[in-house]
Amino acid sequence: MSPSPLVIVFDVNETLSDLRPIADRFLAVGAPAHLAPLWFATVLRDGFALTAVGDARPFAQLGAEALRTLLHGVELRTDPAAGLDGSLEGAVEHVLDGMGRLPLHPDVVDGVRGLRADGHRLFTLSNGSSRVGEQLLTAAGVREEFEAVLSVDEAGAWKPAPAAYEHVLRVAGSRPQEALLVAVHPWDVDGAARAGLGTAWVDRDGAPYPASSTSARVRATDLVDLRAQLAAGSR
Known part of the structure; x- marks a missing residue:
């Protein structure tokens, strides 16, 4: 695995938030x-x-x-x-x-705080509104860990279109190879990979990854596991 990226971009719906309620x-x-x-x-x-x-x-x-x-x-x-x-x-x-008003998954708070403590720059990029992202992260007490809470509304195109990922890279001032997209959705992972970003698939329920989608660089069970894998890869 390559060294840990400096910029980590999180999908929001289902990746950070629990949609079941x-x-x-x-x-x-x-x-x-x-x-x-x-x-x-x-x-x-x-x-x-x-x-x-x-x-x-x-x-x-x-x-x-x-x-x-x-x-x-x-x-x-x-x-x-x-x-x-x-x-x-x-x-x-x-x-x-x-x-x-959705809760975050139980691993998210510790995972996000740990990744930020490890020196990573954290962003979100959602097909939903930035207002909802702000509400969820603020309610969970982790909004301050993120540099920006972004929506595709500002990009003019939904993920997995390249323009969506290019938007967050512009805001972060990052090159694609310096960024990692984290999502539970294979279509999001595939789109980010095609845009040149590194990718991490969070497989919360042990589901198989579709062969038609570009493979993720990292496969993690949750954000705590992701942090451990990134830390191990940077040694």
Whole structure:
């Protein structure tokens, strides 16, 4: 393994944040929990499709539109205590609000603090909004470990388009070979590798890596494991 990079770029949704509580938001509005991962995948699909044709829209916009489609025909619940009035727009708002209130995975705080203590420069790059990233990291007490919390909104293209990775490199003042993209999504790893960055795949559940995607330089079970591997590689 090559020496540890100076710039580490983290994906946010599912890599740092635990998306599973979004299923509770679907249940709260009266929809089945299994719609949560379908919704997230739908938003990604639509974001990728727009980027492929040279367009880009914010995650919140695509997320709301996908929710209106998926919740169409669902008997929505009224719950005044939760601010739910049984309307479609109220349900959409409730689910989207949950994205900024997600917990981080248990390994993230120690992993991030350890990587920063080891001298790395930390950034995030999300297909979601920078505001949500700021909320999640601030709530977990690790915002100060990051130099910048970035969104593809400023790049004008969603990951895995090259322009998204070029954006964070410009902000960091880094060459691609000096940076490492960390993500749980093979498509993100593949995109970063094609843009010239080093890559680390966080495999939290032991899933196989798709053969059609460019292999990650590092395969880690979590961020604590990633830190250990990078430290070993720099000796």
